[in-house]
Amino acid sequence: MLTQTITAPAVTAVTAAKVVPAPRAQAVPTVDQFSVIANSAGAIASEFSYRKDEEIYGEGEPSEYVYQVIRGAVRTYKLLNDGRRQIGAFHLPGDVFGLDAGSTHRLTAEAIADTTVRLVKRRNLEAAAGSNVQVAHNLWTMTASDLRHAEDHMLLLGRKTAMEKVATFLLEMDRRLAKAGMMALPMCRRDIGDYLGLTLETVSRALSQLSDQGILVFSSARQIVLRNRQRLADMDA
Amino acid sequence: MLTQTITAPAVTAVTAAKVVPAPRAQAVPTVDQFSVIANSAGAIASEFSYRKDEEIYGEGEPSEYVYQVIRGAVRTYKLLNDGRRQIGAFHLPGDVFGLDAGSTHRLTAEAIADTTVRLVKRRNLEAAAGSNVQVAHNLWTMTASDLRHAEDHMLLLGRKTAMEKVATFLLEMDRRLAKAGMMALPMCRRDIGDYLGLTLETVSRALSQLSDQGILVFSSARQIVLRNRQRLADMDA
DNA sequence: CGGCATGTTGAGTCAATTCAACAGCAGTGG
DNA sequence: CCACTGCTGTTGAATTGACTCAACATGCCG
Numbered sequence: 001m002l003t004q005t006i007t008a009p010a011v012t013a014v015t016a017a018k019v020v021p022a023p024r025a026q027a028v029p030t031v032d033q034f035s036v037i038a039n040s041a042g043a044i045a046s047e048f049s050y051r052k053d054e055e056i057y058g059e060g061e062p063s064e065y066v067y068q069v070i071r072g073a074v075r076t077y078k079l080l081n082d083g084r085r086q087i088g089a090f091h092l093p094g095d096v097f098g099l100d101a102g103s104t105h106r107l108t109a110e111a112i113a114d115t116t117v118r119l120v121k122r123r124n125l126e127a128a129a130g131s132n133v134q135v136a137h138n139l140w141t142m143t144a145s146d147l148r149h150a151e152d153h154m155l156l157l158g159r160k161t162a163m164e165k166v167a168t169f170l171l172e173m174d175r176r177l178a179k180a181g182m183m184a185l186p187m188c189r190r191d192i193g194d195y196l197g198l199t200l201e202t203v204s205r206a207l208s209q210l211s212d213q214g215i216l217v218f219s220s221a222r223q224i225v226l227r228n229r230q231r232l233a234d235m236d237a
Numbered sequence: 238m239l240t241q242t243i244t245a246p247a248v249t250a251v252t253a254a255k256v257v258p259a260p261r262a263q264a265v266p267t268v269d270q271f272s273v274i275a276n277s278a279g280a281i282a283s284e285f286s287y288r289k290d291e292e293i294y295g296e297g298e299p300s301e302y303v304y305q306v307i308r309g310a311v312r313t314y315k316l317l318n319d320g321r322r323q324i325g326a327f328h329l330p331g332d333v334f335g336l337d338a339g340s341t342h343r344l345t346a347e348a349i350a351d352t353t354v355r356l357v358k359r360r361n362l363e364a365a366a367g368s369n370v371q372v373a374h375n376l377w378t379m380t381a382s383d384l385r386h387a388e389d390h391m392l393l394l395g396r397k398t399a400m401e402k403v404a405t406f407l408l409e410m411d412r413r414l415a416k417a418g419m420m421a422l423p424m425c426r427r428d429i430g431d432y433l434g435l436t437l438e439t440v441s442r443a444l445s446q447l448s449d450q451g452i453l454v455f456s457s458a459r460q461i462v463l464r465n466r467q468r469l470a471d472m473d474a
Numbered sequence: 475c476g477g478c479a480t481g482t483t484g485a486g487t488c489a490a491t492t493c494a495a496c497a498g499c500a501g502t503g504g
Numbered sequence: 505c506c507a508c509t510g511c512t513g514t515t516g517a518a519t520t521g522a523c524t525c526a527a528c529a530t531g532c533c534g
């Protein structure tokens with residue numbers, strides 16, 4: 001149930017996010033890999049909620065939990081000394097994040113919007129993997145899936161133009177969160193820019209241009225309908 | 238020498254790599270992860286050689302083998318339609334590459350110089366992982382290691398300046414292949430550019446500038462001695 | 475309604491690219 | 505041995521795609 005109170009999964013003495021009752025049932029894939037693993041791990045999958053912009057874990061912190069987004073959205077990123085930020089991935093409902101093979105998290109995770117996650121203790125997963133090859137295999141394929149995304153994203157960051165980057169982004173989000181032909185982006189223009197290696201202004205200009213060309217329509221700045229996926233795919237090298 | 242003639246390691250319908258006698262003892266870390274896995278897999282680790290610029294496998298091809306560099310160097314990359322290339326990683330002696338969890342390779346692999354690899358059949362590794370959790374765990378950590386590199390590289394590609402990228406590259410290569418304070422780069426300027434998301438000219442200019450500043454010294458274009466790692470590290474945000 | 479976040483658009487700038495010329499060096503063959 | 509050729513690398517000059525800085529518009533929340 002979602003009304004339960006959970007002791008904070010504090011990393012280092014987090015005063016912590018309060019548990020927010022989920023307002024309604026969630027549309028998460030029925031029996032997904034994470035559930036399978038968590039169950040075979042015999043691990044209790046707790047739920048926890050974070051408010052918009054709240055940190056879930058920080059880069060370099062011990063990786064105590066593995067998470068699955070139930071509701072909301074999460075960004076994982078790295079920072080340079082002077083504050084330049086590279087978002088490695090957006091995590092949407094159903095996605096697993098925070099699964100690091102090493103003992104510490106390699107990126108920081110923050111809630112983009114008010115977000116509810118399911119979480120299991122990493123050491124429970126590891127223990128399960130140590131006795132159950134199916135679990136071990138699932139851990140591997142989940143990490144391999146993250147690697148595939150990172151490889152695709154390196155190509156985008158290193159070699160695509162601004163317009164190609166934005167086109168790729170829109171097609172990715174369309175695939176991952178379009179409902180009834182409509183896309184409700186949870187993230188702001190700066191987040192998109194930091195994901196694509198662009199400034200927020202360049203992202204805005206590219207979206208405006210696509211709108212001018214009739215390739216997409218804005219209901220509001222974050223509510224987008226793609227009108228011509230083919231032309232978008234053509235722009236994405 | 239390269240007097241041996243080798244039949245091409247064709248991809249579809251592999252007649253299979255022939256075992257090539259190693260010409261001399263190799264300076265590969267004694268008992269590494271790959272050997273451990275290959276051995277516990279009961280898989281025969283064959284050797285095979287590729288000439289400079291020869292393709293080892295192509296993006297999208299079935300991932301039949303997993304490789305370890307014995308001698309030489311390998312680049313793995315993705316291409317866009319118009320030929321723009323993003324090199325995801327350089328693989329040096331001791332490194333494992335071609336380990337994809339899925340059934341096909343996600344990048345193309347080519348020998349940068351004349352290269353010898355050890356290889357084992359992927360299905361043998363998978364089989365071993367299915368009965369031996371230690372092998373399964375090693376597959377996971379090797380993939381996780383690739384993911385960590387890709388995450389670091391996304392930050393470089395998306396957010397670092399040209400000089401910062403080159404500084405990072407030099408420090409990485411220094412760490413990975415410096416012998417007696419000297420670095421012998423196996424790859425050309427274009428490869429470096431395609432790894433860093435720059436043009437070859439920009440790479441060349443950055444290296445010249447570092448040389449002018451006395452941070453490094455060239456014996457030849459690809460033989461580099463780092464004179465001041467600290468200043469290099471300072472340039473790398 | 476007011477105030478602050480977010481998003482858009484314009485103008486000028488600049489870091490990196492493109493285009494171009496040339497230098498250095500290795501391999502080849504007369 | 506040297507000329508020739510091709511490939512790699514360096515450097516210069518001009519261009520440009522994306523950025524920075526700035527102003528303004530929009531919209532959400534209290």
